[in-house]
Amino acid sequence: MVVPLHSGLLTVSDYEKTATSLLPVHPRDYYNGGAEDEVTLRENKRAFQDYTIRPFCLRDASSCSLSTSFLSLPVSHPIGIAPTAFHRMAHPEGELATVRGAKASSALMIASSWSTTPLEEMKKEAGGHPMWFQLYVYKDRDLTRSIVRRAEAAGYFAIVLTVDTPLLGRRLADTRNRFQLPSHLKFANFASVAQEKMPSASNESSAFMNYVSGQIDPSLTWKDVRELAKSTRLPVIVKGVMRGEDAVEAINNGVKGIIVSNHGGRQIDSGPATIHILREIVDAVQGRVPVWMDGGVRNGRDIFKALALGATGVFVGRPILWGLTVAGENGVAHVLEILSKELEYTMRLAGCPTIESIREAKDIVVHKSFFARL
Amino acid sequence: MVVPLHSGLLTVSDYEKTATSLLPVHPRDYYNGGAEDEVTLRENKRAFQDYTIRPFCLRDASSCSLSTSFLSLPVSHPIGIAPTAFHRMAHPEGELATVRGAKASSALMIASSWSTTPLEEMKKEAGGHPMWFQLYVYKDRDLTRSIVRRAEAAGYFAIVLTVDTPLLGRRLADTRNRFQLPSHLKFANFASVAQEKMPSASNESSAFMNYVSGQIDPSLTWKDVRELAKSTRLPVIVKGVMRGEDAVEAINNGVKGIIVSNHGGRQIDSGPATIHILREIVDAVQGRVPVWMDGGVRNGRDIFKALALGATGVFVGRPILWGLTVAGENGVAHVLEILSKELEYTMRLAGCPTIESIREAKDIVVHKSFFARL
Amino acid sequence: MVVPLHSGLLTVSDYEKTATSLLPVHPRDYYNGGAEDEVTLRENKRAFQDYTIRPFCLRDASSCSLSTSFLSLPVSHPIGIAPTAFHRMAHPEGELATVRGAKASSALMIASSWSTTPLEEMKKEAGGHPMWFQLYVYKDRDLTRSIVRRAEAAGYFAIVLTVDTPLLGRRLADTRNRFQLPSHLKFANFASVAQEKMPSASNESSAFMNYVSGQIDPSLTWKDVRELAKSTRLPVIVKGVMRGEDAVEAINNGVKGIIVSNHGGRQIDSGPATIHILREIVDAVQGRVPVWMDGGVRNGRDIFKALALGATGVFVGRPILWGLTVAGENGVAHVLEILSKELEYTMRLAGCPTIESIREAKDIVVHKSFFARL
Amino acid sequence: MVVPLHSGLLTVSDYEKTATSLLPVHPRDYYNGGAEDEVTLRENKRAFQDYTIRPFCLRDASSCSLSTSFLSLPVSHPIGIAPTAFHRMAHPEGELATVRGAKASSALMIASSWSTTPLEEMKKEAGGHPMWFQLYVYKDRDLTRSIVRRAEAAGYFAIVLTVDTPLLGRRLADTRNRFQLPSHLKFANFASVAQEKMPSASNESSAFMNYVSGQIDPSLTWKDVRELAKSTRLPVIVKGVMRGEDAVEAINNGVKGIIVSNHGGRQIDSGPATIHILREIVDAVQGRVPVWMDGGVRNGRDIFKALALGATGVFVGRPILWGLTVAGENGVAHVLEILSKELEYTMRLAGCPTIESIREAKDIVVHKSFFARL
């Protein structure tokens, strides 16, 4: 790979520590933080420890393929980049560096509605490399429609509708920091003052919370999803589903894929870890559409567990921001390299040389209660 | 709202820290402490973490109503003020400030028998705003009857009989402090010396323990409840029920509502958290009377969980005392504001825009063992 | 009571801290320590937290009686003194002070075979107050028989045969300390040099371990129990039973009572807490003989739990040694006073005013898994 | 025994602390470390705490025999030495000292393919004392065959094929240390430069990882096992099985014994503790071949638990390296002495005076969930 190796940066956790020490307090808290008491934030990560991998041996580990497909798109590994806002706070080249890192490591990237680089520029930088576009539905529905049109025109492969943000979760550090998008940055996909800048903060809500309550439509229902799905030739994926019934609703309303997500613990607090919910959703969906997950994925074992529990792939949010902070595009690529390498190691050591074989192996990953005998 | 915002006071936990640092040792320990090893005190709060909220998405979060009713009384949110003694130790204006805070935030308040302000003055301060009166039964039954009469006359809406205090729990810090009501304060609802002042402390029991063993009738049974219920036109609610059988007994003896409570971990130690017991009581009661709970409620997620497990509403004790300590009536109102705001956030993010919808949503809140598969 | 109150000594834990700071290292480690990694030692105490008390309310707490009977002997509370060796290391008056403390607080005391005071002197000090005698079976069976005869003659009410000590558990601190009975003390019930003094320590075993392996008969079986039971007119109780099958064996061999015990975590390590095993034994015994327990009992809630799970009473070991260390006979009496007071509080607050009512109350104490719903 | 006692070295944990302080950083990390986040490393040890020993009493503890047999070989205790590489990093006499220690304490030793002493010299030092030879299959199959021939010729009793190392687990400390075999040492069983020395380290993989990926055949399957079993007159044992299905596969392919192992947490991370998996394998094997385990065994209680759950014996890796580091052959012998002594204590105190009696005793060891009642 092209990434110059940063000696000592061997794991995502190394990147986390380095990035956390490099970032100024406000962006650091914005990136790392979660809602309220951050119970869900911590639980997303911790819950992976409730699962354990029961390896097979002697299954010929000489070759190993991580390739699979996301919708009909072949991908060389099942690790995508979750949509996250404001990359220029992490690195001057912002989203463009992320796109280059994604490309270098062949990772599907979901561009955020709230990028600090226009969606067209991102897709242009990506060239033939596939990207999806994450959508927030603005109260101004014409604006929303125009965004979808622009994503189609720019060549995005899918629309990822985020369904867990009718209002912004209360992230206490941001409120205390009176978190505000730095003045030299803006919501680059939007043109009017109200939509490209944040209003001011109050004592009880950050500027960002006020932006969301001012702009984003909290009244969204499945009906809007159905209309969106009909209104675009792109497949619509919903991100933020946390219950089996909702996954079924999604499919019934024309959705082509589901991302199990709690927004990295940034929306509702005291909700379950995504890895705990994954199986329920996979069971409800019964293979009709692919199911991905994000939240707390920090190493290859986590990814293996998600795949074994039925995920088509995973997305990572903060790890990418940490890579971007530490070393721009190279950092992004290296973080993805680390994760795919770790996944490969785990697959080879577990006797599952293909993604398919993970999904098919019985009880390859079990909850720790498997070992209790009552 | 009228409360001037205290920058940095975003959560009940912020209030707790601030109040704890402001209060002198004796009242601080009296307010914050629990019985014996404080196992129940800690467990009340911790046990909420055993439950997790499984949110729905896309259910139109544009409007959200917290209104419900307590008995036939419509309330604008399901968060009441639990009865707690001696408010003048927290703030010179004592219970009157609390009443004003309750009124400002439209919270039903239960006045304690052991207020440092006469019950009539409190109700007068409340004006039309509804209040309930918490009753301790004195050995002197005439006195007890006269208190009930005064509560009726003053315009209280219900009598809340505390059933978990035949004797005062052993709160070790109070015993070590030889806790004594400050000499300028008194049990303001009582007139005789024995009843308005505490006797002295001994090595093994605080002045307050001695007061209770001297004055309060430990022989109370359900028969007394039946008689009380017959003797007053006000509905009688019992506070301190911790078993399904007792809830049924209560109803059979004319009680119109039940508060699941362990007195904030101040009576029996090593008993269960109230949130763990709630479901059992709700199941036993089968909707015949409303069931509330108190104990360890510290944020909106806690309240959501209680409602989902069948509570009609919750009451908070210490949070109010912390608000009162920090900022008098404004602090009380702000604490309630925080809690109702947090509840609203949780409801909107969980896809439950009304109190009713929380109760009806299947498995919206589950015990963590939900995710174990044996 | 006659005990002068030590201000600040409110709980057994207060006594533990004070005694631990007063004692020289060698006796302190001998008293406080357990075998090997001390897993069982810690678990004995911790496991009580796995049980929770579900209180009744309004059951007339005006009177409360702790009286019950141990075999046919009426006792005023169900808390006895477990047999522990070498009391003169804790206090110059040794076992005589303990006997006086037991008497002052009406607690049945089991005298240890390894007292530093002759068994006759102890019983004489006790006067009419009942005591049991704990027996270790020496390889020298004549000696053993003579000890039993002396216990009968001295007026002990029962023989408590310890069945968990065929060899002495490896207590690492004692080995490191080369623990040795101080030269001015001896095994006061024995007369020959080999039996009244410890041999020297080696690198790998304390003097005490060497004493036991030299003197005590490791080949004991139920046959010996049967013979013992036949050979004495006193009832024989076995102490150290940890399995239902063994409890049944005991009864079949003439035993009249069972003490569930793991020797305070001083014999086998990594065994279960006694409170976890109690129910199994009670179920196996089916009421044919009384079942007591010891191990980790530190407060009144612990005792309540043991009674609720079927114990006839409990015995305490280290708490007595701590009381003796801190204040001689008064300390012993005060520790027992604390425990019975705490038990009384718990009974009154739980709505169980008699020992019998604890045992009869359904699910008054439950394992924490009671609150899980899978 | 011949081992001069090191005062203060009473447990394996004492040896661990001493060795860890004596060793230079690189060998220390190599010996003590595990793969990735070391979850499995820690869990191997911790998981023993999930099991508890329910002792019998009064079963005649006067005699106790630890003798059993490994295949048809009688052994005086069930504790063997797991194969570990590079003993000369711990002590100048390396594997020869280990062999002498093994002999002194009558412990079966498995020689590692990667010894720093030739296999012939080790077996010569052992004399009549039995040893097994651990095999890694090199890409160069002629070389592999010649190693097997040499092991046969040298008089090893069995071939132990390690099946969990198609590639070397990522041990982060070794990568950071750029771990390299010290230049004065070599893979003593091999003659060509490529096979006797490690290549250089890179930023992302230690020299050792590169060695393994260069030399070891990752394509191994059960077919190779069958061929190996056919090609040698020695019994073939597989080491590294972690699933019941694989144990059955092993037997079907001519294997004569199974070692449940996860390589001491050094290969796949986030896999289960071996003690958790043991029962599953024992159940699958149904007595057709013996099952041993290794991983995290640190004291006699651990060994007792493994035997009770069906193991024929256990192997220890790091404890031996710690003994070797601290005191050469005497340290090795002393560590084994400690473990067998502790096992003996546990057996006598649990009422199981023979290895057979442990296996036959019902529920002598139970998972802690045994005490939950749902």
Ligand SMILES: Cc1cc2nc3c(=O)[nH]c(=O)nc-3n(C[C@H](O)[C@H](O)[C@H](O)COP(=O)(O)O)c2cc1C
């Ligand atoms: C700083 C930050 C910004 C985010 N911005 C968005 C966003 O604009 N749109 C969106 O759908 N999700 C957003 N998310 C949620 C992520 O897409 C993803 O769900 C989450 O980060 C996954 O958890 P992880 O960070 O633990 O990997 C954001 C998350 C973070 C941490």
Ligand SMILES: Cc1cc2nc3c(=O)[nH]c(=O)nc-3n(C[C@H](O)[C@H](O)[C@H](O)COP(=O)(O)O)c2cc1C
């Ligand atoms: C300082 C203090 C005083 C209390 N006084 C009374 C009282 O006078 N009457 C009563 O019924 N309960 C009293 N309680 C119990 C509360 O009504 C309530 O059950 C408890 O505080 C709820 O727990 P929380 O403090 O964790 O919210 C008191 C609690 C506290 C903390």
Ligand SMILES: Cc1cc2nc3c(=O)[nH]c(=O)nc-3n(C[C@H](O)[C@H](O)[C@H](O)COP(=O)(O)O)c2cc1C
């Ligand atoms: C210092 C000490 C000495 C003991 N000596 C004896 C003894 O001589 N005979 C006996 O049967 N048990 C003896 N025991 C065990 C106790 O009888 C009892 O089982 C144990 O102390 C109960 O646990 P606890 O200390 O946690 O209350 C001793 C325990 C301790 C702590």
Ligand SMILES: Cc1cc2nc3c(=O)[nH]c(=O)nc-3n(C[C@H](O)[C@H](O)[C@H](O)COP(=O)(O)O)c2cc1C
């Ligand atoms: C430093 C070290 C080197 C090892 N080398 C080998 C080896 O060469 N071959 C092998 O099969 N296993 C090897 N192992 C694994 C051990 O055989 C054994 O599975 C493991 O050490 C057991 O865990 P324990 O160390 O917790 O007892 C090694 C383990 C360690 C710690």
